[in-house]
Amino acid sequence: MTAFHVAVDHLEDDSPESTTTYLGTCDQTHIDEVRAIAALEDSPRFLREHPRLEGAFMVLREDGDLDVYVPVGATEYRVYEPDRMPKTRNEGGDLAGNNAQFVQKKSTDSYTDEDLLPRGGSGPAYISGATKFGGQSIGGAMDTPGNPPRTTWHTTESPAGARYFTSIALYLIRVGAEPQVIYDPLSDKLGQFGSLTKSGRALRNDGSRRTNREGRVNIQVEVLGRASQPWTKGFDPAKKPNYRKLLAAMRAHGIPDVWPAGKPAATAAAVAKAGRSRTTWQGKGGHFSHGQVPGNDHWDPGAIDTSIVPGKASSSPKPPAPSKPAYEPFPGSNFFHGGRHSSIITAMGRRLVAEGCGKYRSGPGPNWTNTDRASYKAWQQKLGYTGADADGYPGKTSWEKLRVPNV
Numbered sequence: 001m002t003a004f005h006v007a008v009d010h011l012e013d014d015s016p017e018s019t020t021t022y023l024g025t026c027d028q029t030h031i032d033e034v035r036a037i038a039a040l041e042d043s044p045r046f047l048r049e050h051p052r053l054e055g056a057f058m059v060l061r062e063d064g065d066l067d068v069y070v071p072v073g074a075t076e077y078r079v080y081e082p083d084r085m086p087k088t089r090n091e092g093g094d095l096a097g098n099n100a101q102f103v104q105k106k107s108t109d110s111y112t113d114e115d116l117l118p119r120g121g122s123g124p125a126y127i128s129g130a131t132k133f134g135g136q137s138i139g140g141a142m143d144t145p146g147n148p149p150r151t152t153w154h155t156t157e158s159p160a161g162a163r164y165f166t167s168i169a170l171y172l173i174r175v176g177a178e179p180q181v182i183y184d185p186l187s188d189k190l191g192q193f194g195s196l197t198k199s200g201r202a203l204r205n206d207g208s209r210r211t212n213r214e215g216r217v218n219i220q221v222e223v224l225g226r227a228s229q230p231w232t233k234g235f236d237p238a239k240k241p242n243y244r245k246l247l248a249a250m251r252a253h254g255i256p257d258v259w260p261a262g263k264p265a266a267t268a269a270a271v272a273k274a275g276r277s278r279t280t281w282q283g284k285g286g287h288f289s290h291g292q293v294p295g296n297d298h299w300d301p302g303a304i305d306t307s308i309v310p311g312k313a314s315s316s317p318k319p320p321a322p323s324k325p326a327y328e329p330f331p332g333s334n335f336f337h338g339g340r341h342s343s344i345i346t347a348m349g350r351r352l353v354a355e356g357c358g359k360y361r362s363g364p365g366p367n368w369t370n371t372d373r374a375s376y377k378a379w380q381q382k383l384g385y386t387g388a389d390a391d392g393y394p395g396k397t398s399w400e401k402l403r404v405p406n407v
Helices: 028-039 162-175 241-252 268-274 278-283 343-354 370-382 396-402
Strands: 004-011 018-026 046-049 057-060 066-071 150-155 181-184 189-192 218-223 286-289
Touching (some): 004 028, 066 162, 343 370, 343 396
Parallel strands (some): 150 218, 150 286, 181 218
Antiparallel strands (some): 004 066
């Protein structure tokens, strides 16, 4: 009979870091009892098999702790730190799935820390009031920051409620399948495993393309609940301030309130029939279900209500008008010719006068004239230009040195 190591993961008070208490070993008889208790319909304990360590399993406890059972002699499972280069195979895997083995394609020794900085993020890295779980180091920079931003929705396929919020978070850390965000729709509890501007690791790769790192941002959310019982049923966003803060953060990153691949399907069969379009996934921003991501085989989060997820922003304040530059940008060489009428020419002439280069008798005006050209030639000569470089027609370098005020 197989012997098992037994441990308990839990959070210390006022600390996001988990600690593990090792309790020794137990025999198969005890394991059978643990499984039997978890299988009872009214049991407060919920059992999850380890997705990538054969024979190992964990028990989600209602007090927030996580019981861990690993066969003696099992191959060590290691959760890797964020890498800097593409990997192959699976990089994460939700609460189910298998085979997280990956191979580094290139040595990362020559890469600098700058390569790991988030690129293209415009919204917040953290949501105010969110519980921080783990070391906050689950991912790196996005691979395709030029592609549109998106959100990917998952369900944990587990009980919902505040009692399981922590134990499920510890489970995700234990198996190395953390999204950026975990959310409980019953208690409105919100947690983060890492920055919204970096990648999560709850998706499988699509071949060598890392789906976790697709887009300017890919904010992944594990919602406590089951795909077969959509968590939006009876859910009232007006009573869930943390949920509203989550959506606000997504919108701040430019994620539009649309589902490019359509509404999430209600069954696994419907997800399989709809397929997973790479063109849509890679080319369009918005909200996606786990079941719509290429390279993945899960069908969560089920038929959630898209009038709630994400719904529409209650107000859409206009973005602030971009501030004008202090100086007028160079309007181009073709701008300056006979017959041109513009306030830019008046502003240019005033600057030429201020620089002691004005040849005007009655002051600068809006029409381009030979006097403007003669004045500008004096400016070019003042800068040291000669010959064809001092022909009186503005060029980009001399124009920028003149610093014509913005009109």
